[in-house]
Amino acid sequence: MGNKNISMAVIRRLPKYYRYLGELLEDDVQRISSKELSEIIGFTASQIRQDLNNFGGFGQQGYGYNVEALHAEIGKILGLDKPYNAILIGVGNLGQAITNYSGFRNSGFEIKALFDANPRMIGLKIRDLEILDSDTIEEYIKKHDIDIAIVCIPKNGAQELIDRIVGAGIKGIWNFAPIDLEVPKGIIVENVNLTESLFTLSYLMKETAENK
Amino acid sequence: MGNKNISMAVIRRLPKYYRYLGELLEDDVQRISSKELSEIIGFTASQIRQDLNNFGGFGQQGYGYNVEALHAEIGKILGLDKPYNAILIGVGNLGQAITNYSGFRNSGFEIKALFDANPRMIGLKIRDLEILDSDTIEEYIKKHDIDIAIVCIPKNGAQELIDRIVGAGIKGIWNFAPIDLEVPKGIIVENVNLTESLFTLSYLMKETAENK
Numbered sequence: 001m002g003n004k005n006i007s008m009a010v011i012r013r014l015p016k017y018y019r020y021l022g023e024l025l026e027d028d029v030q031r032i033s034s035k036e037l038s039e040i041i042g043f044t045a046s047q048i049r050q051d052l053n054n055f056g057g058f059g060q061q062g063y064g065y066n067v068e069a070l071h072a073e074i075g076k077i078l079g080l081d082k083p084y085n086a087i088l089i090g091v092g093n094l095g096q097a098i099t100n101y102s103g104f105r106n107s108g109f110e111i112k113a114l115f116d117a118n119p120r121m122i123g124l125k126i127r128d129l130e131i132l133d134s135d136t137i138e139e140y141i142k143k144h145d146i147d148i149a150i151v152c153i154p155k156n157g158a159q160e161l162i163d164r165i166v167g168a169g170i171k172g173i174w175n176f177a178p179i180d181l182e183v184p185k186g187i188i189v190e191n192v193n194l195t196e197s198l199f200t201l202s203y204l205m206k207e208t209a210e211n212k
Numbered sequence: 213m214g215n216k217n218i219s220m221a222v223i224r225r226l227p228k229y230y231r232y233l234g235e236l237l238e239d240d241v242q243r244i245s246s247k248e249l250s251e252i253i254g255f256t257a258s259q260i261r262q263d264l265n266n267f268g269g270f271g272q273q274g275y276g277y278n279v280e281a282l283h284a285e286i287g288k289i290l291g292l293d294k295p296y297n298a299i300l301i302g303v304g305n306l307g308q309a310i311t312n313y314s315g316f317r318n319s320g321f322e323i324k325a326l327f328d329a330n331p332r333m334i335g336l337k338i339r340d341l342e343i344l345d346s347d348t349i350e351e352y353i354k355k356h357d358i359d360i361a362i363v364c365i366p367k368n369g370a371q372e373l374i375d376r377i378v379g380a381g382i383k384g385i386w387n388f389a390p391i392d393l394e395v396p397k398g399i400i401v402e403n404v405n406l407t408e409s410l411f412t413l414s415y416l417m418k419e420t421a422e423n424k
Binding site: 011013014015018019042077078079080092093094096097098100101103104107111119145147148150153171172173174175178180186188190192193194195196198199201202203204205207208209212 | 223224226227228229231254273282289290291292296304305306308309310313314315316319321332337343383384385386390392398400402405406407408410412413414415416417418419420421424
């Protein structure tokens with residue numbers, strides 16, 4: 001399917017559609033109008049129709065959207081119709097939180113191995129996953145067909161590690177290190193920058209206080 | 213200052229400017245052109261000039277930007293020139309990771325207390341902060357002038373907790389629970405939705421693979 005030229009703003013809204021449609025499915029809701037969807041998601045009905053039209057328009061006049069079909073289709077657009085093999089690097093508190101969160105596995109992202117550079121961590125287990133030595137990471141990626149690396153290490157040394165794992169064949173990086181990574185074309189980096197999120201909260205609070 | 217009508221896209225870029233300018237300051241860089249800034253941050257020089265013009269234009273032709281002044285001014289715009297008192301609710305792995313991260317404190321966000329509903333957690337300490345009983349949270353907020361709640365609890369029960377803490381006077385919520393919270397007008401919620409971020413990574417990986 002040629003989903004070219006779809007703006008990142010639309011793309012960033014799709015996971016939210018996917019999540020709400022999943023919840024509707026769990027509640028056995030079979031069809032829904034853009035107006036009803038609007039009340040649940042909080043986007044306007046017109047925004048919803050426009051967004052979903054980008055992908056070929058799944059709605060039918062007077063019927064609305066078939067929840068299951070729309071959920072499956074958005075899942076497909078998001079690339080969630082096939083499983084991903086992931087590794088997680090840096091098993092501190094944040095790395096452990098991500099390892100323990102079952103929601104990712106339910107969406108097809110399976111963490112196959114954990115890595116840490118700290119000798120005291122190596123050999124410990126979290127959720128039946130042994131923590132392996134970071135020195136062996138390239139070998140592991142090549143041998144086990146790993147798509148995604150979840151990077152939970154500090155800033156120092158992060159770029160060097162990225163160069164190594166990209167060289168070994170990683171295609172996507174979910175990056176929690178507070179650094180803008182440099183990667184070759186074709187490698188995807190999705191950053192989770194908590195400090196930037198916190199600063200946005202601060203800005204909005206300040207603006208609200210000033211406009212009272 | 214009347215920073216009305218500035219788009220959220222610009223606002224979301226400001227923390228990045230702030231971070232890079234802070235790093236330049238640490239390296240004793242005193243002035244910088246939009247072109248040099250562009251090479252470091254990755255936005256175009258024209259984008260940078262346009263963004264910073266929103267706030268009154270700190271650059272001077274032929275001189276560039278004064279790094280220290282620009283850093284201070286953006287910090288002020290972001291509301292980082294005054295400290296915030298925060299509490300953290302839900303001391304699981306993620307809550308512990310956030311408690312242990314020193315970067316927030318360096319930016320003026322101080323976690324004053326931790327709360328959990330699990331009796332086995334109550335009374336334990338993390339970084340000299342005792343974990344308090346969630347039942348006492350409203351009392352604590354009122355007594356200690358708390359601005360921000362960092363919410364790291366599961367989805368179930370999250371809205372109920374939010375109603376309680378907003379009633380007690382919380383003005384800003386940094387929300388890690390995978391739920392869209394309902395709050396009264398004037399209360400700011402900044403969501404960190406990890407699943408949506410992961411799905412975006414998946415989408416971009418799929419698109420890249422298909423366009424090869």
